[in-house]
Amino acid sequence: MARACARNSSATARSSSFHAPRAAASPRGADLQFRLDDLERVVPAFADADVVIGFRIKRRDPWHRLFVAAVYHLVLRVLFRLDVHDVDCAFKLFRRPVVDAFVGDLRSRSAFISPELVIRSRLAGFRLVEVGVPHYPRVAGSAGGASLTVILRTVREIWALRRDLHAS
16 A cells, blocks of 8 residues: 555555455555554544544645645635645545445546545535644655646646536
């Protein structure tokens, strides 16, 4: 799974962790910005939710990534009425029925996979809860989410999902 995670978050969502026969799935990046020990913060919220979305209590990223993220979250809030603290936080927990409901319908092949999962979960009526988690400096891999190529691909996928959702 580390190889899939290191390539991109879309690969993570399509990895064996999402297709494993478990009651829950939790895709996370391989950049080691989160600790498995922090699951103890997330698991209690899972009792009352179908999806637990982590949000970075203090995001440990350079200013330009924080700026891109702020613009991105504003766009998602306006286009999809997505009102979550940190939709791109890799620390998420999904109940198996959530994954089974639409994992085959996911169209994103970019950084937009995480917001797509949350948007589809909310629209399907699943219960979402947010929990703050620590965010640690990157110790593996490299940041690629703010590159022009990734941003352009993400913009295309945002418009495609919006079009699809409004057509149905």
